[in-house]
Amino acid sequence: MKRRHLLSFASLGALGAAAGLPGCGFELRKEPVYHFKTLALTGFVPHSPLAQELRRQVQRSTVRLVEDPNRADVIIDAEREVRDKTSVATTAAGQITEWQLRLSLDYSLRTAGGDILLPRTELRLTRDMNYSESAALAKEQEEASLQKAMQVEAVGLLLRRLAAVHLPS
Numbered sequence: 001m002k003r004r005h006l007l008s009f010a011s012l013g014a015l016g017a018a019a020g021l022p023g024c025g026f027e028l029r030k031e032p033v034y035h036f037k038t039l040a041l042t043g044f045v046p047h048s049p050l051a052q053e054l055r056r057q058v059q060r061s062t063v064r065l066v067e068d069p070n071r072a073d074v075i076i077d078a079e080r081e082v083r084d085k086t087s088v089a090t091t092a093a094g095q096i097t098e099w100q101l102r103l104s105l106d107y108s109l110r111t112a113g114g115d116i117l118l119p120r121t122e123l124r125l126t127r128d129m130n131y132s133e134s135a136a137l138a139k140e141q142e143e144a145s146l147q148k149a150m151q152v153e154a155v156g157l158l159l160r161r162l163a164a165v166h167l168p169s
Contacts, residue, residue: 031060032159034061034063036073036167037063038066038071039064039072039076039162040065040066040068041065041075042069042078043078044081050103050105053155070112071112073111074162075110076158077107080105081104081105083103083147085099097132099128099129099131099143100126100127100129101127101147101150102124103125105123105154106120107121107123109161117165118161118165123154123158125154129142129146
């Protein structure tokens with residue numbers, strides 16, 4: 001009987017804590033609000049996974065993607081996109097035990113009229129990954145998963161920066 005009362009008090013405590021969350025200012029992150037209607041992507045390499053993810057995320061918003069940069073309110077100029085993998089640690093026998101995965105994107109934002117909204121900005125993401133040759137296939141899958149996660153994070157950061165852009169009057 002005592003245990004049942006303790007459980008009911010614990011559940012009431014959790015309910016009270018959850019009820020207090022709205023009062024503390026906690027709010028789930030919402031979709032960003034953009035201050036422009038059309039967007040064009042330029043400079044990305046053909047079939048760029050990053051550009052494809054960016055297109056996919058933008059299509060979920062109120063912004064419309066256009067192919068012609070002259071018809072866009074905002075243009076993302078990708079100046080450099082690099083995926084890199086570097087060995088960080090090796091054994092005495094020269095076998096790699098840790099990799100560092102990198103994703104780099106240098107971009108700028110401008111209007112079709114040439115006004116610079118955001119000068120060249122460097123976006124750099126890294127992930128460390130342990131490696132074992134005995135689990136090579138699993139590590140390949142882990143690497144692909146980490147690359148995808150970095151790509152999604154990079155697009156999220158880029159979209160939040162786009163939400164902060166205000167067109168000149």
